[in-house]
Amino acid sequence: MEDIKMVDLKAQYAKLKPELDAAFSAVMESMEFINGPQVSNFARSLEDYLQVQHAIPCANGTDALQIALMALQLPAGAEVIVPSFNYVSGAEVVALLGLKPVFADVLADTFTIDPASVKKIITPATAAIIPVHLFGQGAPMQEIMEIAHEHNLFVIEDNAQSLGAVYVRPDEHEVRLGTIGHIGTTSFFPSKPLGGMGDGGAVFTNDNKLAEIIRKIANHGQSEKYKFSTVGVNSRLDTLQAAMLDVKIKYVDEYNEARQEIARFYDNAFADTPAIQAPHRFKQSSHVYHQYTITVAPAVRDSLKSHLRDNHIPSMVYYPEPLHLQEAYTYLGYKSGDFPVSEVLSQSVLSLPMHSELKEDQLTYICQNILDFMNNNG
Numbered sequence: 001m002e003d004i005k006m007v008d009l010k011a012q013y014a015k016l017k018p019e020l021d022a023a024f025s026a027v028m029e030s031m032e033f034i035n036g037p038q039v040s041n042f043a044r045s046l047e048d049y050l051q052v053q054h055a056i057p058c059a060n061g062t063d064a065l066q067i068a069l070m071a072l073q074l075p076a077g078a079e080v081i082v083p084s085f086n087y088v089s090g091a092e093v094v095a096l097l098g099l100k101p102v103f104a105d106v107l108a109d110t111f112t113i114d115p116a117s118v119k120k121i122i123t124p125a126t127a128a129i130i131p132v133h134l135f136g137q138g139a140p141m142q143e144i145m146e147i148a149h150e151h152n153l154f155v156i157e158d159n160a161q162s163l164g165a166v167y168v169r170p171d172e173h174e175v176r177l178g179t180i181g182h183i184g185t186t187s188f189f190p191s192k193p194l195g196g197m198g199d200g201g202a203v204f205t206n207d208n209k210l211a212e213i214i215r216k217i218a219n220h221g222q223s224e225k226y227k228f229s230t231v232g233v234n235s236r237l238d239t240l241q242a243a244m245l246d247v248k249i250k251y252v253d254e255y256n257e258a259r260q261e262i263a264r265f266y267d268n269a270f271a272d273t274p275a276i277q278a279p280h281r282f283k284q285s286s287h288v289y290h291q292y293t294i295t296v297a298p299a300v301r302d303s304l305k306s307h308l309r310d311n312h313i314p315s316m317v318y319y320p321e322p323l324h325l326q327e328a329y330t331y332l333g334y335k336s337g338d339f340p341v342s343e344v345l346s347q348s349v350l351s352l353p354m355h356s357e358l359k360e361d362q363l364t365y366i367c368q369n370i371l372d373f374m375n376n377n378g
C-alpha cells in the first residue's frame with residue numbers, strides 16, 4: 001500500500017504534467033509575469049464556470065475577503081458577523097479594516113453559520129454577514145439572505161473551501177456557491193478545491209458597480225494610470241498562477257466528483273457505528289468534500305488521532321480553537337460558553353485523508369483502523 005497523505009498534490013500534478021508544464025513554459029517565454037494575458041483568460045474561465053458576471057483575480061483568499069469588504073465602504077466601527085468555528089481570515093480582515101468582528105455560532109450538524117445565532121446579534125451597527133461554505137458545502141444561504149434583506153445588510157460569501165458546489169434555490173434553480181450574496185470570494189491555496197502552485201484568490205459579483213470598485217481596489221485604487229481615486233491594495237494573481245489555474249479549472253468537477261465517491265466509501269464504512277458521526281449533508285447544497293470531517297466524543301478525539309498517527313494515517317483538527325476564544329480577539333470580550341456548538345465542535349471534529357488519488361486499499365485500511373479503535377474505546 002502506498003503512504004497515505006492528507007492531500008496528494010504530487011499525484012495530481014503527475015496527471016496534468018504535460019499541460020501544466022506547457023502552460024508554465026509559455027509564461028516563461030513571454031516573461032509577462034504581471035498581468036499577462038493568462039490572468040484575464042483565467043478570469044473569463046472562472047466567470048464561465050461559476051456563471052457569474054465578474055470574477056476578479058487577486059493574490060490570495062484573505063485578500064479577496066479584504067478587498068470585498070473595502071468595496072462595501074462601511075463606516076468605521078461597523079459590525080460584521082462571522083462564524084466562530086472557522087479559519088481566521090474573515091475575522092482578521094474585519095478587524096484590520098477598523099470594523100468590528102461579531103461572532104456567531106454554527107449549526108451542530110453542518111458546522112456552518114447558524115441563522116438563529118445571527119438574528120440574536122444584529123444591532124443598528126451591523127453592516128454585513130460573512131457566511132462561510134465550510135468543508136465543501138453551503139451555509140444556509142436562503143435564511144442568511146432573508147435576514148440580510150430584512151436588516152439591509154451586505155452578504156459576502158467566503159467560498160474558499162467549496163468552489164464548484166451547487167446551491168439549490170427555493171425555486172429549484174441551481175447556482176454555484178459564491179454567486180448568491182452581494183460578493184463571493186475564494187482562495188486558490190494549493191490544497192483548496194481549485195488549487196494553484198502557490199497563493200491565489202478571486203472575488204466574484206453580479207453587481208457591475210461593485211465589480212468596478214473591486215477591480216480598482218485590487219490595483220492600488222487606480223482609476224487610470226497614476227490616478228488614484230480610492231485607497232487600494234496591491235493584490236494581483238501572478239501570471240504563472242493564472243496559467244496553472246486555467247489548466248486546472250477544467251478538472252475541478254472531476255476532482256470534486258472523485259472526492260464525493262471517496263466520501264461515499266467513508267459514509268458506508270461508518271454507517272453502523274453511532275459513535276462516529278459522518279458529515280451531515282445539507283439538503284440545499286451539494287458537498288464537494290474539501291474536508292471529510294467526522295465528529296466523535298471529545299473524550300476520545302485526541303486518542304483516535306494518535307492511534308491513526310501510530311498507524312501512519314494522517315488526520316487533522318480543523319479547527320482546534322474557536323475564534324471567539326483566540327488570544328488575538330480577547331479584546332472583543334467573549335468568554336468560554338458564549339458559543340457552545342463551536343466550542344464542542346473544536347473538541348470533537350477530525351478531518352480524514354481526502355483527495356482524488358486515494359486508493360481503495362488505503363481507504364479500507366483507514367476505515368478499519370478507525371472502526372477498531374472506536375469499537376474498543378467509543
Ligand SMILES: *Cc1c(COP(=O)(O)O)cnc(C)c1O
Nearest residue numbers: 060061062087089160161187189
Ligand atoms: C483558506 C481559507 C481562506 C484564506 O485563503 P488564503 O488564500 O490562504 O488567504 C479564507 N477562508 C477560508 C474559509 C479558508 O478556508
